[in-house]
Amino acid sequence: MPVDSADMVDAFFERYRPKLTETAIVLLTPNVKVLHHPKKHELIKANQTSGYAYLLVKGAARSYYLHNGTEINSWFAFENEMVGSLRNYNNLPSRETIELLEDSTLLSFNVNGIKPLMAENIEISNFINQVIGEYCLYLEDKLYYTHLRSARERYTALLAQEPNVFKRVPLTYIASFLGISRETLSRLRAK
Amino acid sequence: MPVDSADMVDAFFERYRPKLTETAIVLLTPNVKVLHHPKKHELIKANQTSGYAYLLVKGAARSYYLHNGTEINSWFAFENEMVGSLRNYNNLPSRETIELLEDSTLLSFNVNGIKPLMAENIEISNFINQVIGEYCLYLEDKLYYTHLRSARERYTALLAQEPNVFKRVPLTYIASFLGISRETLSRLRAK
DNA sequence: ATGATTTTGTGACATAAATCAAATGGCCAA
DNA sequence: TTGGCCATTTGATTTATGTCACAAAATCAT
Numbered sequence: 388m389p390v391d392s393a394d395m396v397d398a399f400f401e402r403y404r405p406k407l408t409e410t411a412i413v414l415l416t417p418n419v420k421v422l423h424h425p426k427k428h429e430l431i432k433a434n435q436t437s438g439y440a441y442l443l444v445k446g447a448a449r450s451y452y453l454h455n456g457t458e459i460n461s462w463f464a465f466e467n468e469m470v471g472s473l474r475n476y477n478n479l480p481s482r483e484t485i486e487l488l489e490d491s492t493l494l495s496f497n498v499n500g501i502k503p504l505m506a507e508n509i510e511i512s513n514f515i516n517q518v519i520g521e522y523c524l525y526l527e528d529k530l531y532y533t534h535l536r537s538a539r540e541r542y543t544a545l546l547a548q549e550p551n552v553f554k555r556v557p558l559t560y561i562a563s564f565l566g567i568s569r570e571t572l573s574r575l576r577a578k
Numbered sequence: 579m580p581v582d583s584a585d586m587v588d589a590f591f592e593r594y595r596p597k598l599t600e601t602a603i604v605l606l607t608p609n610v611k612v613l614h615h616p617k618k619h620e621l622i623k624a625n626q627t628s629g630y631a632y633l634l635v636k637g638a639a640r641s642y643y644l645h646n647g648t649e650i651n652s653w654f655a656f657e658n659e660m661v662g663s664l665r666n667y668n669n670l671p672s673r674e675t676i677e678l679l680e681d682s683t684l685l686s687f688n689v690n691g692i693k694p695l696m697a698e699n700i701e702i703s704n705f706i707n708q709v710i711g712e713y714c715l716y717l718e719d720k721l722y723y724t725h726l727r728s729a730r731e732r733y734t735a736l737l738a739q740e741p742n743v744f745k746r747v748p749l750t751y752i753a754s755f756l757g758i759s760r761e762t763l764s765r766l767r768a769k
Numbered sequence: 770a771t772g773a774t775t776t777t778g779t780g781a782c783a784t785a786a787a788t789c790a791a792a793t794g795g796c797c798a799a
Numbered sequence: 800t801t802g803g804c805c806a807t808t809t810g811a812t813t814t815a816t817g818t819c820a821c822a823a824a825a826t827c828a829t
Contacts, residue, residue: 452722459726473714482722509700516707523664523710526717531643531673533725535650535757538816558777566726568817573778729786750806759787764808776825783818793808799801 400514411510418500422493430493431472431485438499440471446491447555450483451563460564463488463549463556469518471496476519488556538567542575590633590658590685591705602701609691613684621684622663622676629690631662637682638746641674642754651755654679654740654747660709662687667710679747729758733766 400407400415407415421444424430431437433452448470451460461483464470472481476498505512532544542565545552552561562572591598591606598606612635615621622628624643639661642651652674655661663672667689696703723735733756736743743752753763 454726461721461725473711473718477711477715506700509697509703512700512703512707516703516710519707519711519714520664520668523714523717524668526714526721527664530652530717530721534652535645535754557775559775563726569777570779570818571816574816577778748806760807761788761809762786765786768808771829772827773829774825774827776823778823779821781818781820783816785814785816787815788811788813790811791809793806795804795806797802797804 407510407514411508411514414504414508415501415511418497418504420495420497422495423491424487424493425490426487428487428491429484430470430487431475431481431483433482433484434480436478436480437472437475438497440469440476440496440498442494442496443468443470444492444494446493447488448485448491449488449556449560450485451560452483458560458563460560463552463560463564465551465555469522471498473519473522533566538565538571539575541565541567542572590635596701596704598701598705602699602705605695605699606692606702609688609695611686611688613686614682615678615684616681617678619678619682620675621661621678622666622672622674624673624675625671627669627671628663628666629688631660631667631687631689633685633687634659634661635683635685637684638679639676639682640679640747640751641676642751643674649751649754651751654743654751654755656742656746660713662689664710664713724757729756729762730766732756732758733763 400412422441430439430441430448431450443464443466445466448464449460450462450464450470451458453459470485472483472485475481501511501515505515532548533541536544545561545565558572558576559569562569565572567575591603613632621630621632621639622641634655634657636657639655640651641653641655641661642649644650661676663674663676666672692702692706696706723739724732727735736752736756749763749767750760753760756763758766
């Protein structure tokens, strides 16, 4: 069980193939920090350009944006998932606010420190691009499983594919994520 | 105006920043070919794993998949756009068929030949990852501009952002792309 | 614990968009 | 050019889901 910064970074990097060598890890480490933040803390704020991405070690987060004054949730994340704004990574303001749903432990990645390393170390470049590539496949899936599908189909798909969402996220948030009203979600659950 | 393979490859690579050096282009060139295919030709087939990606030099293409026996169009592409299957790139079968909407001129990229080059040449790696990164931003935009929006909002957004789609793609295809019925699209157009 | 605030559920009703049906228009091949 | 096949439009009807209103339940702060 990881107990300090170096160990946790290690445990995370272990998941990546091909594994990062010592050289890459030495370069990355000064740009990675362990953080603890309480529920409701905002990691990324809408319309701002943050220089950080995060790994959720323990806890949960949501991403949402405002549309006609109401919050629309775009995703939820849990243990071992990267959270951050792809638009921030591309030097654009984030459209979304990323907020913690639970008291959480995180690794913060200093993107401005890491980007230059991508030119000198191909493993780091592959590592970042693998994270983006996986996110891209996730977005394709999300479009595929929501486009032209009924409220019930989207609900049952989410229940099948990410059951933990229903255990840790308020239904109000899940409703807008599914693109339906709270009332409709309530009725779908009632069967 | 590019007239042969090398020239067209060049014209395409010119668009990328930072520009590829001669070394990178020499490595890539044997993996790139100029092709001509007629309307209705299928570049990528659903449920198969193709080893090629394409740049549309001249012409148009669509990507679609079958859902309950009907074709759902997931995107349209025109001049100077890359077309291919991200799932194929990740060694997964494509969910979609990519079909030409017009007689077209293309550059084909041999992905199996190019992938090994990414390890030895960081410019090639950056080039591929830039294409994927831009696609990822496009997917985020598409989700953002369709989620929880009415048929009329999605229609007017497409009309504003990609007016050429309405000039070169049959309305039947556009309807499923927008996630609405042909009849509804017709009524929206009638204002 | 206790009340207050927030979240979830239920009912009645409104509406956007789908479906079904059929007419019109456009385009391609012989 | 002509017929035939799609693509598009228009109309009538149905349906899924949203909206509004309020009740019940759960959660939170004091």
